[in-house]
Every structure is written in structure tokens, then in C-alpha cells.
Amino acid sequence: MGVTVPFGLASGAGSARVAGGTAEQAGYAAGFMVRTLAGNEDHYNYPGGESFDGGNTVDAILGLDGAGLGRTEADAAFAYLRKNVGGYIGTDYSSLYAGPTGKVLVAVVAHGGDPRDVGPKHVDLLAQLQSSLGAAEPGRYSDLPVTGCGYDPCDYSNTIGQALDIIGVGRATGSAPKEAVDYLLAQQCTDGGFRGELAAAGGACTSDLDATAFAAQAVTGLRGADDAAATRALAFLAGKQAANGGFLNGDGQYNANTAGVAAQAFAAGGRRAELALAQGFLASLQLDCRADESLRGGVAFTAADRAILTSTPTTDKQKTAFDDAVDRALRATPQATLGLAGGDLLGVSVDGASTAVPAEDCPTAPTSTTSTATTSTAPAGSTTAAAAPVATPAASAAPGALAFTGADVALTALLGLVLLLLGAAALVLARRKGAHA
Template sequence: MSPTTLRPGARALGALLTAVVLVGAPSAALADDATPTPTASGSPSPSATDASTPTPSATPTQTPGDEPTPSATVTPAPTATAPAPARPATTAPVRAQVLPGPAEPETQAASDFIARTLAQYGDHYVYPDGAGALDPSGYPDHGNTIDAMIALTAAGAHPDQVARSLAWLESTVGSYTGADFGASYVGATAKALIGVVVAGGDPRDVDGTDLVAQLEALRTPTGRFSDTGGDDYTITLTQALALLALDRAGRPVTTPSIELLLDQQCGDGGFRSAIGGTTCVSDPDATAFAAQALLSLDDTLLCWGDVDGTRAAAAAGAERALDHLAAAQDASGGLESADGILSANTAGVAGQAFLADGRSAEAADAAAFVATLQYGPTAPAALRGGIAKSDGDRSTTVPADTDLRATPQAALLLAGGDLLDTLAEGSEPAPPATVCPAQPTSTPTTTPTSGTDPSTTAPAGDGGSTPSTPVAAAPAGALAQTGTDPLLPVLLGFALVLLGAVAVVASRRRGAHA
């Protein structure tokens, strides 16, 4: 079985990618980071290209912003007074033909770089310290590690490294999702779930944790997936990842959750980064993730509300989003990040969305742009195969944190993969769900019983600061609840019966005195 399986319909066109002639070159500028960086406050801020969720400052080991001093074996970053080495050669300038796929030399080189650097840091990536240096004992970066696992799986490369990174992820998943600190983060839970599924693991048993149930418990009655146990860091990207994760796990998706995502689509077809607000400014990375989430719904069981209307709206929303991204591509095939920089990260995630929809020409354009940022065979050995974040942000001796973040997302595009279908060889995708969970009421209070469907547990409200309130699942074979509270009609019926009895007694008394 191929490491990457494609769904029927338009996405099957991704296997028929054709050569595209590209013109132009990327601009010399900096791009945004693909993942949040730990801040001094102890919480990384979510960014458009990663769902890595802030780790509470109560972590028993090390908190973001309190990075360790690099060991003597770590090569320090060049100082401002050090002579700048010549820029290393990259892969040939703009390639006339770049077809995303595992056999392409760009894909093989990027895969080797990813496997080499994962092993260097203990089968996972780390955040840089305060001086920008990377140390194997540094604060672990789960989100970027998952991106690397997905890219290697799509390329069908280094399965042993994927297995080692999966084992590391499973053994530390609680520190990533927040469970170790009494919290639960949507973005981390969804991304970990996707990573486990892609690598061939069981998302129902990740070192004893059921990530599927944990994610479904974060769905609120409004359809929004919200963090619990502290501040709510959820954004459009985390909502999209939650929908993608449930699809990958073979779970149903509710129409309120889809509608909430669609509500973030702007008039130009793009999606804004923050959920809600009075203005709508499209973010290219949020748009790419939202498009993939909406595309995933074509064979997913939708529950509650106007299912047919929601499915049609999702399909239309995805096409509008992809049209927006296609219009944003420049002559080099690149796309600007939210801060106006031609970025390998943004081109990578946009290219993945193009592939998911079978837009082979746009995907090949994006892949050709990414190839211009790849360190070639004449670059220093430590850099070869890696991909710079932007043309103005190339490393000269050893990989920087920006190289480690850009390469996995760009390499997934080069491998011809996306977040919908990439799967380890020998693994089978989860079959789509066939039964909808019971719809929760607006004020759920019932204590769950054995056999409760985890998707019926929802936090109280959207703030994410309140622990989830369970809702009992409907018995097997029972009709789904409509959400109407039966207490009021019962009380009215009782009152009518009482009034009737009073009337009968009164009439008998009148008859007795006649």
C-alpha cells in the first residue's frame, strides 16, 4: 500500500500532476515562524501555521521562557562581529519542472535532512533557547516533530525514525495536550491525534490516553472546540485541525462546528486567523488549513441541523478558499505569509491544500518555489536537503530553528502529501462513522453512564476556562434528542389536570345546593 492514499473525486487528480513552467524568483525577505515560540510569560502564542498549544508554566520540568543554558557541545550562533560566510548553494534556481512526489530528488534530500535532525535532538525537535541556540536538552517542540513525522510518512522515507518519534510522542503526549497539568488544549490534542493516525498508531490508546474522546470532550454546544483548564488559545486553525482530526479518526462531525468554521471566511474567500470579531482580514495559513478541513468532509458523517445544506456550504467554502490562495500566488509560485513575506511555510501548507483538491498546476508552482529555498549538495553537510524559511533567511553553517520549522511543512508538499490522506504504509484508514451521537442540550447536567459516547461531553461555554460538563448519551437504538426540554409541557399538563379536577368538584357542589 502506498504511504499516501488519495480520496475519490477531484483529489485523485493529484496523482496526475503535470509539469509547470515557472518564471521569477522569491523575494529576499523574512517569513513568519511556522510554530509558536515560548514567550517569557510561559506560554507560546498560537500562530497560523502550527497548532502547538501553550504549555502551562506549572510544568514540572522546564517552562517556556526558562530555557536551559546550551551545553558545551552546542555550536553557538554567530555573533554580530563574526565574518559572514558565503551563502551556501541551494538547489538549482527556479526549476522548470517540479512534480510533487516521493521519488523527486528534492523530496529525498528533505527527508534525509528531517531524519538526520530529528535523531540529533533525541527523535524530536526542540525550541531554541534565549540566545537562539538549539540544544538536545531544550524544551521539546511536539508540534514541529509531528509535522516532521507526517512529511517522512508521505515520502515513504525513514520509517524507523518515524517509529522512534512516534514512541517519543506517545510517551510525552500529556505534557503536550495539557493533561499533565489538568488542562486540555484543542490544537495540541487534534494535532497529536493526526500525527498518531498518520504514523500508524492507535489514537484511542496513546500511552493510555484516548485522544479521540479527549478531543470530542472539547466540543461546546455552539460547535466551537475550546481549551479547558485555563486560557482559551483556540483560533480558526485549531477549529480546522479538530475537524480534520475527527475525520482521520473516523468520527462524525457536527454541523455547528462546520458552520462556526465557515463563519470565519471573509468576503474574498480567505479565512481570518482569530475566531469572531467585527472585521475580517484573510490569513493565508488559516485559509490553507480551513480549506483542507472543509475538503475532508465529503465522505464524513455530518450530524445535527441542516446536513445537506452544510455539506454544500462546506464544499463551496473550500473552493472559494482555494481560489483565493491560487490568486495570491506570484510568478515564482510562492505565497506571502500574513506579514507579507514569501514564505516556504505558507507555500507548503497552501500547496498541500491544492493537492487535496487536485489542483496540480498550483501545487507544482508552489513546489517549485519551495525548491528554490532548499540547500543543495554544495552547501555545508549539516544544511543539505533542508529548506530555508525565506530567501532572506538562509543559514550559512548549521541549521537554524527557522530551517527546522520550514522543512517539514514544505517537505510534505514536495512529497505530494496533505493532511487528509497521508498514512503509513501497511495502515488502513479508519472507516467513516455511521451513527450520530446524541445532541446535547444547552444546559447539560446529566451524569454520564457506562457506554457514554465521548462526543457528547462538552465544556460549559466557549471560554475554555471551565471543566467540561458531561451529557448522557442516548440508549442504543433511541432517537436522537431534538434539544427541547420536556419539563415545561409535563408541568403544563399536570396543571390542566389539576384545574379540571377543581372544576368537577365545584360543579358537583353547585348541583348539591340547587
């Protein structure tokens, strides 16, 4: 492997799971992932199709491990990933996708697997990454083959993948190739952020928020949170964080994915104030008791999506928008969960994870008394191992706030009296109409 750089948990990086605060929110998000993974044979697919989305499934495994919950489903999803790893990282097609390989490597190490023996074809992830290092240019983890694949270009490797490869190799072996580290550091722009597309040193450099969040974790694992490169990267992220804790994307939206990975970077770097702010934003996007039971605990991609997912679609256009928002929530929740749990890619681990999933705690459906004195209650089994009440927009400023589950008794009684009078009036009116039919 040549010259290497030591890799390990830096002072700011923590593998301990959060207690209190957003731990409840992370638990409810875990419940959402357990349900949705189990409902799709223990994995996620790409939107609108049946193709295995390995990246999102990896994020879910890491999210569950970070929350320390849903161990049974995390194990099942990990087994599915191992069985289908070759299709995701490209080895089934005599090729290699460098970024996905690094991402799987992080998951394998975090979930206690053997990085040199993955899946039915016994893929050696470390050997695969070593073969790609420098194939396109020195220090770069590249997709293989670099040329002659029948497409142009063949190599789609980027800064996020480079960072994931370094984190994965670092966690698996305790060090990372110096040439790969130097190449990653060459992607840092003058403002402290990292560009998204890999390029040789020099030339224009435009920082990307997501790339910076992943690179900041890699550099922190290599050099510690006090290193100049790590400090500048974390300061760049902090400078882009809005008062609501979120980050604007290219479409001018505050979204859960960027906030989730930025939260991971803040956790790795020991930036507790920025982490808490990002967690509060993520909690504000979480679906509470106003959403359908199947969606509760999931994290919407944006506030606009959250509004859609807490409404009842009636037109075809609304139903399409609703389904699209569900797809985005399936992709946003896993990365948000690790952020809500206060975890990062440097320390997330399945060790100590529980099989438990927080039970739903939404108020039961109101009872209604009929003329035969029968009582209507919520359907049997409505209290399940699922996501539960979470932060509402009004309560989201304080991480850990729960949805409103009570009501003023006097107000409820007054409302009941009004409804009773209206019902009596309606009955009289109905009888009058019947008499003149």
C-alpha cells in the same frame, strides 16, 4: 456526539505519493529530517531551549510519512511523541490545548496508532476533544479550562486548530460534528479566505493565508473540492500565489511554511498547476551541495535565509544570524516536505513507507597532487544516508532540477594551468624573500 457530517477523501485529495518531479526533493528533505531528529533524541525542541516542540515533531512525522521514506526514524519520533503527548496537549497539567490535540490526532491516525489509547497514560484523544467542544461557545473546540487557569486569556484556540480537530476527528471516525463544521464555515470571509482568530459570525473578517490552507483541507475532506466553500478557499489561495509560487507573509517575505501548507491544500483540492508552482518555490529554497553536509536537503524559511545558510559565517553577528536561520529551517522543512511530496492532511499515511533515505550525491572534493604524489580525497563516510543535491536558484523554475554537479573539462584544465603558473611564480618569489631575510 450529536449530528455529524460524513468525512472522507474527496475526489481531489490524494494519498498516493508523487513520482518524479519533486519526489527527489521530498526525499532529500526527508534525509535532513532523519538526521536532525536522530541527532536530538528523535524529536525537535522549541528554538533556543530544551522544551519539546510537539507540533514541529508531528509535522516531521507527517512529512516523512508523506515522502514515504525514513520509516525507522519516523517510528522513533512517533514513539517519543506518544511518550510525551501529555506535556504537549496539556493533559499532564489537568488542561487541554485543542489545536495541538487535533494535530496529534492527525498524526496518530496517519501513523497507524490508536487514537483512544495514546502514551503511557492512555490518553483518549477523541474523548478529550469531545469534552472541549462547545465549552466556550457552541461548535468551537476550545482550550480547557476556558477560565480560571491563572492566565488571561486561558483559551488560545484558533481557526487552524479548529480545522485540525475536524480533520483528526474526521479521519479517526469517518465523520465530524456538524456544529464544529458549521462553526468553522462561519470563519470564512467574503473573499473566500478564512480568518485566523475564531469569532462568532458577523463583524470584521480578515483572511489569513495559513488558516485558509488548513481550513481548505478540512472543508475539502467534508464536502469535496467542488463544494462552494472549498472552491472559494482554494481560489483565494491561488489568487494570493505569486509568479514564483510563493506567498507573501506579514513581513513582506515569501516563506516556506505558508507555501508548504498551501501546497497541501492544492494537493487536497486537485489544483495541480498551483501545486506544481508552490513545489517549485519550495525546491528553490532547498539547501544543496553548497551548504554544509549537515544542512543539505533542508528547506530554508526564506531566500534570505538560504543565502545565509550557504555562506560561511565569520563574525559573531553572522554566526547568530546563521544559527537563527538553522532554527527556522528546522521548522520550515517538515511542512514543506509534505507539500513537496504532493501530500495533504487528508490522505497522508505511513502505509507503504520505506526505511530508506536517499543517499548524498554531491561531487567529491577535488583531488590535489603534492610533491610526494599523494592524493587528498573527501573524508571517509562522506556519502551517507542524507540529503543530496537539490534545486538551485537558477534551476528552481522546474521542480525536480538538481544542483550542478559537473564542470566543463576544458575550463577546468585551463584553470589548473593558471594555478600551476601562479604557484611557480609564488615559489620563486618566496625563495627570493628567503634569500634576503
